Amino acid sequence: MGSSEGGSGSYDYDVIVVGGGSGGLACAKRCAKHGKKVTLLDFVKPSPYGTKWGLGGTCVNVGCIPKKLMHYGALLGESAGDARSLGWTTFGKEDGKEHPTHDWETLVMSVQNYVRGLNFGYRTELREQSVDYKNEFGVFVDEHTIECTNKRGEKKNITGEYIVFAPGGRPRYLGVPGDKELCITSDDIFSLQKSPGKTLVVGASYIALECAGFLTAFGYDTYVMARSIFLRGFDQEVAEHIGSYMERHGTKIIKRCVPVKFEKVEDESSPNHGMIACTYKNLDFEFETTEYFDTVLLAVGRDACTTEVNLDAAGIKLNEKTGKVYVDEYDQTSTRNIFAIGDAVDTRQELTPVAIKSGERLADRLFGGRPEFKMDYLEVPTTVFTPLEYGCVGMSEELAVETYGMDKLEIYLSFLRPLEWKTNQEFHDAKKGVEHREDNSVFFKMITLKEENERVIGLHYVGPHAGEVIQGFAVAVKMKATKADFDDTVGIHPTVAEEFTMLKVTRSSGMDPTKRGC
Template identity: 50%
Template sequence: QQLLCGENEVYDYDLIVIGGGSGGLACSKVRASQITLSKPTLPPDLHLSSLGGTCVNVGCIPKKLMHQTALLGTSIQDARKFGWELPEETVKHNWETMKSAVNNYIGSLNWGYRVALRDKNVNYINSYAEFIESHKIKATNKRGKETFHTAAKFILATGERPRYLSIPGDKEYCITSDDLFSLPHCPGKTLVIGASYVALECGGFLAGLGLDVTVMVRSILLRGFDQEMANRAGKHMEEHGVKFLRKYVPVKVEELEAGTPGRLKVTAKSTEGDETIEGEYNTVLIAVGRDACTGKIGLDQAGVKVNPKNGKIPVNDEEQTNVPHIYAIGDILEGKWELTPVAIQAGKLLARRLYAGASLKCDYVNVPTTVFTPLEYGACGLSEEKAMELYGQDNLEVYHSLFWPLEFTVPNRDNNKCYSKIICNKLDNDRVIGFHYLGPNAGEVTQGYGVAMKCGLTKEQLDNTIGIHPTCAEVRLITDQLQAAFHLSCSPLTTIGIASTMLYRLRPQKKKKCVLKK
C-alpha cells in the first residue's frame, strides 16, 4: 500500500488501468518503465481470457492476415501471366488451415503480452471491473470470485463491442466480426449487413477467397470517409464479384437448416418504400458499427459523465474525464479516432504526463488510416466534403489522378481503377489538408504522406520532392508536370511506369478533365 503525499487516503495502488487492449497495455507498460510500483491491468468483459483487445484478437491482425490471403489468391492468377506454369485446375483455398494459422499467431501475441507485463512487474488481474465508488472497484473473475481494489488514479480503456440489429433472429443466427475470424468452418454464401469499413473489409476478403458475397447497405458506404473514394472502392468490389443490395435494411433472420454452415433466410425492407425482399444465405455477418463498453463498469457510481446517446466519454485535451483522477483513452472517447495506433499513442503519452513529468499531448489531427478493401484505401486529413464545409469551395484546390500500377500491367487488370487526390487550402499557402489514395499497399503509401502532413506539407513542397520510380507513391509527385501540360495544350502524354493516367485539376465549382493516353 502507498500513502500518497498531501492526502490522507491510503490506496492499494497508485494507478489501475481498466482494459487489456492496445491502449491499456501501452499505458501500463510505459507506466511500469517510469516507476516500479506494480498495479493491476483489469480487462473489461470483452476479452476475459486474452490480452490485446479487439485489434489483436478479432480486429486488425486477423483482418489483415485474411485480406493478405485473398491478395495471394489474386497473385496466383497473375503469376501465369508472368510465366509461372501452374496446374490448370482451379487452386482451392482451405478455410480451416487459414483459420488455424491465424489463430496460432494471435495466441503467440497473447502470450507475449502476458510475458511483457510480468517482466515490467505489472500485476495483471483477469477479471471484470466495476466501480463501487470513485476510488474503488470490484473485480469479478470468470468463476464469480470477487476482490476489491483501490487506487489514486484510474485509466479507462475498455474499447467497444459489435452492435447488433435488435431484430428477430439477429443474436440467435447471425455472427459479427468477433466471431468470423475464429469461425470453425467456411462461411459459404455470405450476407454482410452494413457499410462500415469492417463490413467492406470482411466482404472483400471473403469474396477474394471465392465465396458468394452480398453487402446490404442502408444508405452510403464508409460514412465519415471521403465519399468519392468510398464509392470508387465499392465500385471496384462490385466489378470483382461482390453484390450490393442498396437502400435495404434487414427486418428478420430465420433458420432454415442447421449445419456448418447452415441455411438462413433474411427478410429485408426498402428504405424508400414498402417493398420487401427475401434471400437465402449460409452466413449472415452483422457489421453496422460498435458500441462503447461503458455501460456495465459502474461509471455512475464513480460520477463519470457519459454521453447517453452513444455511451462515449467526453474528456479534455489531457484525456481527463469530469472526475479529475479518472482518465479515458481509445475507442470510448467522444469525438476521437477509433484506431489502435491512436489508443496506443494516447496511452503512452498519458502515462508519461502522469508519472514522468512529460507535457506532450496526443495530437488527433491528420491521423493516417487505411481501409483494407480489395483495392485498399488510405487517407490522412480531411475528406473533400469536410474541407468544403470548413473552408468553402472557393478556397480549395483539389488535384486528382487515375493511375495503373506497373504490377497490374502485365496481367492486364484494373486499368485506371486506382486513384489518388490531394486537397489544398489556398488560404494557407496551398497546405495539403487532405490526402486520399486508392490502390495497392495503401497503408505503406499513406504512412509517409501522413508524416509529411504532420510537418505542414504544402503543394509546392510536394512538387519539389523527387519520387521513387516506378512506384505507386510517386503518382502524387508528378501532378505539377502533368497539370502544367494540361494548361498548355491538353495534348496526349506518356507517363513511364504508371501507364494510361488521367489527371484533372478541380476548382470545386467546375471540374475539368484531361485524358492522358499511353
C-alpha cells in the same frame, strides 16, 4: 496532473488500468516504466455466438491483426493472375481452366495460431514489467475503488490513486428477431471453424467492406446490404469508387435495404434447409424480400463498453447519445483522478495507434514530468483494407468544402494502373466476367487550401500498399507541407506513390485525370 514522487500510499495501486486492449496495455507498461505500482484488468465476455479470446483487445484478437492477415491471404489469390502472366504455372484447375484454390480451415488455423502467440507475448511482457495482470471484470464502486470478478464469480475490491478506463467497444446488433441467435459479427468471423459459404454482410462501414472483400476473394458468394452510403465519414468520391470496384469484381451489393428478421430454415424438405432466411425491407419502396444465406455477418457499428461498469458510482459523465465517456484535452474524465483512452472516449478516432499513443502520453503526463505532453488528434492517417486499399490523412473533400468553401480549394486528381498490373492486362477473370486488373482503378486525390500557399489539407490514395504509401506522406501533411513541397520532392520510379510528386490535373480544370504512359 499528478506527481512522480511517492508510492501507492493508502491505496493498493498507484494506477488501475481497466481494459487490456492496445491503449490499456500501452498505458500500463509506460506507468510501470515510471516506477509505479500498476494492475491491469481484462476480461472478455463471450460474444452471443460464443467466441472469446485472450489478452490484447479488439485489434489483436478480432480486429486489425487477423483482418490484415485475411486481407493479405485474399491478395495472394488476386495476384494469381499476375503470377501466371509472369511465368508461374502451379495453379489448380477447375472446369479445365486454371484457378487458385483456397482452404478456409487452414487460413483460420494460421491466423489464430499467430493471435494466440501475441496473447502469450502480452502476458509475458506484463509480468516482465511488473504489471499485475488480472483476468477479471472490473466494476466501479467509487472514484478510487474497483470491484473485480474472476471467471469463477469470486469478487474482491481493489483501490488505486489513479484509474485509467480503456474498455474498448464491441459490435452492435440490429435489434431485430434472430440477430443474436443466428448472426455473427467481426468478433466471430476470424475464428469461424467452418467455411462461411454464401454470406450476407450487413453494413457499409469499413469493417463490412473489408470482410466482404476478402470473402469474395476467397471464392464465397458474398452480398453486402447497405442501408445508405459506403464508408460514412470518409471521402465519398473514394467510397463510391471502392464500392463500384467491389461490385464489378464479384461482391453483390443490395442497396437501400435493412433486415427485418432472421430465421433458421428447419424444414428438412426445403432446398434451403439449415440456411438462414433473411427478410429485408427496401427503404425506398417499403416492400419486403427473403433471401437465404449460410452465414450472416453484422457490421453495423460498435458500442463502447460503458454500460455494465457502474460509471455513475465514480461520477464519470457520458455522452448519452454515443454512450462514450467525456474527457478533456488531457484525457481526464469528469472525475479528477480518472482518465479514459481508446474507443470508448467521445470524439476520438477508433484506431489502435491513437489509443497506444494516448496511453503512453497520459502516463508521461502523470508520472514522467511532462504535464503538457498532450495527444494531437488532428491529421491522423488511416487505411481501409478493402480489395482496393484506401489510405488517407487529413480532410475528406466533403469536410474541406464544408469548412472552407469550394472556391478556397484546389483539388488535384489522378487515375492510373500500376506497372505490376500492366503485365496482366489481357487476363480476365472468367468467373466474374471482368478484367482482372482494370485500367485507371488506382486513384489519387490531393486537397489544398489556396489562401495558405496550397497547403495540403487532405490526401487520399486508393491502390496497392495504401498504408505504406500514406504513412510517409502523413508526416508531410502533419508538417503543413504545400503542393510545391510535394512537387519539389523527387519521386521513386517506378512506383505508384511517386504520382503524389507530379499531380497536375485539377478538378476545376475539367481535364481528364486518367494517366497514360509509365
